Amino acid sequence: MSKMSFAEKLRVLFKGNKNSDEFFEDLTDRLIEGDVGAKTAFEIADRLEQACRKNHLAENSDILQELKRILLKYVRETRLEPDMTKVNVWMVLGVNGVGKTTSVAKMGLFFKNSGIDNIVLASADTFRAAAIEQLNLHGERTGLRVVSHQHGSDPAAVVFDAAQACASKGAGLVLADTAGRLHNKENLVRELQKIDRICKEKAGEGCYKRILVIDATTGQNALRQAEVFNEAVGIDALVLTKYDSTAKGGVAVSIGKELGIPVAFVCDGEKYENIRQFNAEKYIDDFIGL
Ligand SMILES: Nc1nc2c(ncn2[C@@H]2O[C@H](COP(=O)(O)OP(=O)(O)O)[C@@H](O)[C@H]2O)c(=O)[nH]1
Ligand SMILES: [Mg+2]
Known part of the structure; x- marks a missing residue:
């Protein structure tokens, strides 16, 4: 091709x-x-x-x-900014391998560097031991606090503890990594809805966001993933990853048009600094070569 x-x-x-x-x-x-x-x-x-x-x-x-x-x-564009007078809880969703854990760390560091403190990363992908280790490693490298439980434990309980830890300082931002087993759709949806309830309960008014991570190289599969997650919990914003590895990238257009979901961030590499706030006009200019 x-x-x-x-x-x-x-x-x-x-x-x-x-x-x-x-x-x-x-x-x-x-x-x-x-x-x-x-x-x-x-x-x-x-x-x-x-x-x-x-x-x-x-x-x-x-x-x-x-x-x-x-x-x-x-194409829809949105700017995600935590309200630092409240507890913000952002649940990060997506199927395996799209870049959820990496994006959680990138967003955490992005907001830390923009002067926001009390950021807590929640290791709510308890399904795989490696995922917990991976987030812990990001925590060490970025200096961000990580709340985790042991492998196999209840992800909703992790989010609960992370939100509790965050709230003890009055206000802050919880970024929750989650598991993405789409092959078992029913279980996934049930589990997500349980986490969803805790997040809603713990976040301040208007400070709960559901963020879907989409791999830009997966084409129309990405649209189907967005449909599934949007139906399960409702999606507020997208993070578009691996934009560096695709010559295409039109997926933001179809998700925007079909589902009306806006993009908040674009990631274009594996390093922490490879994340930027989405700019629809720049994105379209790149896409059509203006
Ligand atoms: N090239 C590139 N690789 C990425 C990007 N984001 C994540 N990755 C890589 O994709 C792989 C899966 O990422 P991970 O965060 O573990 O995905 P998860 O399973 O959704 O948590 C890892 O090797 C990441 O380094 C990106 O923007 N560009
Ligand atoms: Mg992960």
């Missing part, structure tokens, strides 16, 4: 005749290859075609600006 990015393919496409049906069909194909999702890709191409006809757009730059405008309507 070609390693060309969507932006590069778009540049090739724009060398041809923009006034043909073929152009919009090819654009649809490129959008699908870019992980936008078939349904959304057809809609985008349709809208662009209509706008081009209606406004007699012929210049590459005008068509690109119109495409940007359309994509920006679909």
Whole structure:
């Protein structure tokens, strides 16, 4: 398969005749290859075609600006900031391997570096012993406090203790790592709902967030994951990981359009500093090569 990015393919496409049906069909194909999702890709191409006809757009730059405008309507952006007068509890969700544990540590350090203290990482993926060790190691490296119980214990109890520890200082931020066994959907949903209740109970008014971690390289699987977790507990925001390892990245467009879930952070590497707040406009500019 070609390693060309969507932006590069778009540049090739724009060398041809923009006034043909073929152009919009090819654009649809490129959008699908870019992980936008078939349904959304057809809609985008349709809208662009209509706008081009209606406004007699012929210049590459005008068509690109119109495409940007359309994509920006679909992508959602949010800024996650803890309210430091209260206890904030953020539950971090996602299937195995997407980068939950790494993202918990990255967000913890991100907010620590922005001057927020009393950050507690909760090791609520008690299903795997390695996950607890992994978070402890991140705690040592970043200087962030970690609350953990032993392997196999009740994840909701870990979150409870972490929130308690955080609340003892009046206010703070709990970032809870969770397990992601999607193959056993029913159990996962039950377990998440139990953790969800504790988080809701422990967080201050408006300070509970459910954050879904999505691997940007997984394409339309990511949309399905978002649907499952959104149905189970409701998702407030996304963290998009492994943006460094994909030439595509259109998944934020389809999740924004289909589910209306906004992106809060993008991660583009394994290091702690490889995290930034999501900027929809910059994301679209990168995507289409503006
Ligand atoms: N290239 C890259 N790798 C990442 C990123 N985020 C996480 N990873 C890697 O993905 C793997 C799984 O991460 P982990 O946090 O353990 O996933 P979890 O199972 O969801 O907790 C690890 O090797 C991470 O270093 C990212 O933004 N870019
Ligand atoms: Mg993990």
